[in-house]
Amino acid sequence: MVNFEKTNLPTDSEIRQDLAKEKAKRVKALAKNPDSKAGSYRLENVIVQVQNDFKDKCYICERKDLIDINIEHFTAHKGNPDLEFSWENLFWSCSHCNNIKSDNEVFNNILDCTNLAHKVAEWIGYFIEIPEQKGKIEIKTQDCSQEYLERVNNTVALLQEVYEGTTPLKKIGASNLRKLIAIEIGKLRLDLIKYYQMNEADELKHILFTSICKHLSISSPFTAFKRWLILQKEKLKQDFEPYFD
Ligand SMILES: [Zn+2]
Numbered sequence: 001m002v003n004f005e006k007t008n009l010p011t012d013s014e015i016r017q018d019l020a021k022e023k024a025k026r027v028k029a030l031a032k033n034p035d036s037k038a039g040s041y042r043l044e045n046v047i048v049q050v051q052n053d054f055k056d057k058c059y060i061c062e063r064k065d066l067i068d069i070n071i072e073h074f075t076a077h078k079g080n081p082d083l084e085f086s087w088e089n090l091f092w093s094c095s096h097c098n099n100i101k102s103d104n105e106v107f108n109n110i111l112d113c114t115n116l117a118h119k120v121a122e123w124i125g126y127f128i129e130i131p132e133q134k135g136k137i138e139i140k141t142q143d144c145s146q147e148y149l150e151r152v153n154n155t156v157a158l159l160q161e162v163y164e165g166t167t168p169l170k171k172i173g174a175s176n177l178r179k180l181i182a183i184e185i186g187k188l189r190l191d192l193i194k195y196y197q198m199n200e201a202d203e204l205k206h207i208l209f210t211s212i213c214k215h216l217s218i219s220s221p222f223t224a225f226k227r228w229l230i231l232q233k234e235k236l237k238q239d240f241e242p243y244f245d
Pocket of ligand 1: 063
């Protein structure tokens, strides 16, 4: 998990106004039918903006270019139109993560990656053991302020479930997810090995530098794992941490 800055839309923005209109439809319909599903937050302009803000990545597992896309409610709305149609509450996630998060009430109290004060990539450690065909993953609570400890621990528990799976079917999904992470980490490691073998004068060294920085950008898949790999080695940290976006 990494932090994303969600677009701070003005009150009179088209998206906020459209969401307000859809919410009004729901509220009106609910007065007649308590089960009404009138109105939808799944509007094209809303979806495109959420997708851009989250760099087309599931905010939980950090998989990119999703096919199984969900617009997730960070705080479960449980039929409350204020939460269901709130711009701030709409997040980009995959169905694997959305299902696991909705299965446990405690995951309603996790770190908010769109709140820059919640240091999701610092207060949580992301470790993957390679070589191992499917990659063993450990998510660990790091030093953080006492005030956030419960949220950090809940986020760690959620991520661990996401990367391990909770049911026979989700375990297969999680295993496939770990393979994707292992492949991405493998690419980064290969770039790093080649980078340190090159002379300063070699043009390829600069190409590799750009490629490594791209891997470490929040737009890249599984950035938190890649950044932790860098931060664990002093030399790598010194050379690349200044380029984290
Ligand atoms: Zn996910």
